[in-house]
Amino acid sequence: MKAIEIRNKYLNFFKEHGHSVIPSAPLIPENDPSVLFTTAGMQPLVPYLLGQNHPKGTRLTNYQKCVRTNDIEEVGDNRHLTYFEMLGNWSLGDYFKEESIAMSFEFLTKELGIPAEKLSVTCFAGDEDCPRDNVSAESWKKAGISEDHIYFYGKGDNWWIAGEEGPCGPDTEMFYDTGKPACSENCQPSCDCGKYVEIWNNVFMEYFKNKNGYSKLKQKNVDTGLGLERMAMLLQKKETPFDTELFLPIMKKLEELQKIDSIESRRIVAEHLRSSMMIISDGGRPSNLDRGYVLRRLIRRMIRHLNKLQINLDDLSTLINLNVETLKEMYSEIEENKQIIKTVILEEKNKFIKTLANGEKEFQKEINKLTQTKKISGQVVFKLYDTYGFPPEVTKELAQENGYDIDLKEFEELFKQHQEKSRQGSEQKFKGGLAEQTEETIAYHTATHLLNAALKKVIGKDAHQRGSNITVDRMRFDFNCDHKLTEEEKKEVEDLVNKWIKEAIPVTKQEMKKEDAINSGAECMFVEKYPDIVTVYSIGDISKELCGGPHVSNTKQLGKFKIKKEEASSSGVRRIKAILIK
Numbered sequence: 001m002k003a004i005e006i007r008n009k010y011l012n013f014f015k016e017h018g019h020s021v022i023p024s025a026p027l028i029p030e031n032d033p034s035v036l037f038t039t040a041g042m043q044p045l046v047p048y049l050l051g052q053n054h055p056k057g058t059r060l061t062n063y064q065k066c067v068r069t070n071d072i073e074e075v076g077d078n079r080h081l082t083y084f085e086m087l088g089n090w091s092l093g094d095y096f097k098e099e100s101i102a103m104s105f106e107f108l109t110k111e112l113g114i115p116a117e118k119l120s121v122t123c124f125a126g127d128e129d130c131p132r133d134n135v136s137a138e139s140w141k142k143a144g145i146s147e148d149h150i151y152f153y154g155k156g157d158n159w160w161i162a163g164e165e166g167p168c169g170p171d172t173e174m175f176y177d178t179g180k181p182a183c184s185e186n187c188q189p190s191c192d193c194g195k196y197v198e199i200w201n202n203v204f205m206e207y208f209k210n211k212n213g214y215s216k217l218k219q220k221n222v223d224t225g226l227g228l229e230r231m232a233m234l235l236q237k238k239e240t241p242f243d244t245e246l247f248l249p250i251m252k253k254l255e256e257l258q259k260i261d262s263i264e265s266r267r268i269v270a271e272h273l274r275s276s277m278m279i280i281s282d283g284g285r286p287s288n289l290d291r292g293y294v295l296r297r298l299i300r301r302m303i304r305h306l307n308k309l310q311i312n313l314d315d316l317s318t319l320i321n322l323n324v325e326t327l328k329e330m331y332s333e334i335e336e337n338k339q340i341i342k343t344v345i346l347e348e349k350n351k352f353i354k355t356l357a358n359g360e361k362e363f364q365k366e367i368n369k370l371t372q373t374k375k376i377s378g379q380v381v382f383k384l385y386d387t388y389g390f391p392p393e394v395t396k397e398l399a400q401e402n403g404y405d406i407d408l409k410e411f412e413e414l415f416k417q418h419q420e421k422s423r424q425g426s427e428q429k430f431k432g433g434l435a436e437q438t439e440e441t442i443a444y445h446t447a448t449h450l451l452n453a454a455l456k457k458v459i460g461k462d463a464h465q466r467g468s469n470i471t472v473d474r475m476r477f478d479f480n481c482d483h484k485l486t487e488e489e490k491k492e493v494e495d496l497v498n499k500w501i502k503e504a505i506p507v508t509k510q511e512m513k514k515e516d517a518i519n520s521g522a523e524c525m526f527v528e529k530y531p532d533i534v535t536v537y538s539i540g541d542i543s544k545e546l547c548g549g550p551h552v553s554n555t556k557q558l559g560k561f562k563i564k565k566e567e568a569s570s571s572g573v574r575r576i577k578a579i580l581i582k
């Protein structure tokens with residue numbers, strides 16, 4: 001079964017079971033510096049898991065584009081991917097364990113045709129925070145899993161939370177038995193030998209964790225995630241995701257073009273190219289900071305492995321074209337953004353090859369100096385990064401090829417110091433900006449809250465803020481919307497904002513616990529970004545948002561609001577430029 005068929009079956013199945021299909025959020029959470037990429041389907045849904053009403057109801061499903069980069073170095077083996085697609089379904093205070101498990105079982109056995117005896121499941125064993133999950137185990141038995149295929153593990157295996165703080169709970173995981181011989185008498189789903197492959201994770205989110213410990217959420221949620229590439233690999237009886245239709249065309253092409261054979265390098269090129277293309281398509285650009293730096297590392301590592309395969313870098317264009325053809329069936333945006341994807345990757349390639357040869361020479365010089373040790377110091381790794389643009393994993397690979405190791409810890413220390421310095425630099429700039437905060441920018445800031453509220457009234461609750469930018473002479477606002485606004489809609493939005501301005505509504509400020517703020521229905525673009533105690537700005541009962549301010553004290557100070565332009569920003573996102581006339 002092809003990946004796209006699995007995706008379609010999944011979404012249809014959950015649709016038939018009362019779920020609304022919602023779009024994938026972009027890989028890059030806009031204007032949120034606190035998370036690099038979307039790493040799970042639940043991430044954009046946090047406000048709803050915490051109790052806010054979702055406009056599409058209490059049962060949701062989607063496919064979500066995800067990037068996880070903690071394992072970049074592992075890519076090249078037979079399973080790690082930085083980009084993957086997660087199929088998910090959610091209950092927002094609707095069904096819970098038994099129904100969720102019954103649906104998962106039905107989907108796996110009936111829709112995908114996996115025999116029940118190939119499945120094993122794991123449940124939470126219980127501890128002082130949360131009791132043993134017998135309900136899940138019983139539900140599995142009832143669904144058709146035999147008792148000897150049910151395992152219990154502790155928090156390390158059967159508890160899910162994104163990061164340190166947030167909604168969380170025990171989970172139940174489903175494993176597929178590949179039929180490989182057991183590695184020992186003790187071989188179990190938790191074992192790493194490859195016999196059991198995890199395919200799906202259902203999280204029963206009824207807790208919230210913060211520094212003070214666990215508390216119960218307002219509602220019991222279900223959050224599930226199924227890795228598409230892995231499922232395609234298993235159903236197609238392939239050993240690795242690189243043997244599925246998602247990667248085969250490019251893997252074959254690389255084999256055709258290569259002059260030196262290396263399966264590892266081919267996988268790295270294929271994986272990093274796909275990941276980079278997806279990130280660029282969603283607006284990512286290479287840089288030396290945060291997510292831009294991840295993208296830079298992906299592209300540069302890919303270039304070095306093209307070099308290792310002795311593939312002419314002029315062929316990169318062909319490889320991108322080929323990948324567009326492979327990916328467009330699943331991600332139409334890849335075809336729409338083909339040109340920009342190409343430009344970004346080729347520009348980054350040109351930047352890197354300028355320094356690559358010199359960096360490699362420098363590297364040789366440095367290792368020639370080493371007589372007593374086989375370890376390259378963090379300082380040298382940093383110099384190669386800083387002067388020649390070598391990501392550390394590139395230096396590490398070079399080192400390993402020559403029988404050396406690197407002091408990654410020391411590098412990371414130096415890198416942190418360096419990033420800290422540039423961050424201070426930009427904070428300085430930012431502070432400067434705030435110091436220059438003018439009456440105009442403050443007024444635009446309040447107008448932004450009004451516009452946000454007006455769009456929700458005119459377009460619908462789904463019109464979430466996706467970005468905002470203010471200068472002394474205009475405001476710019478990005479929001480979710482699947483269509484170009486009509487003249488009527490624009491006028492309605494404008495009229496509404498002007499009506500609120502005329503009504504001379506006071507703007508009030510309140511400090512409260514983040515949890516209480518969210519529970520009270522305050523708008524918040526990125527819940528994780530805020531500290532425990534937050535400031536909430538309210539404009540009568542029109543708008544309530546988590547926000548650092550500052551704002552005007554009364555809407556009458558804004559003048560007349562006028563929309564100057566309405567245009568597309570990216571797929572599913574519209575942009576409004578507006579001014580205030582005093």
Ligand code: SER
Nearest residue numbers: 040042201223224225
């Ligand atoms: N959030 C859970 C995970 O990432 C289920 O989707 O595994």
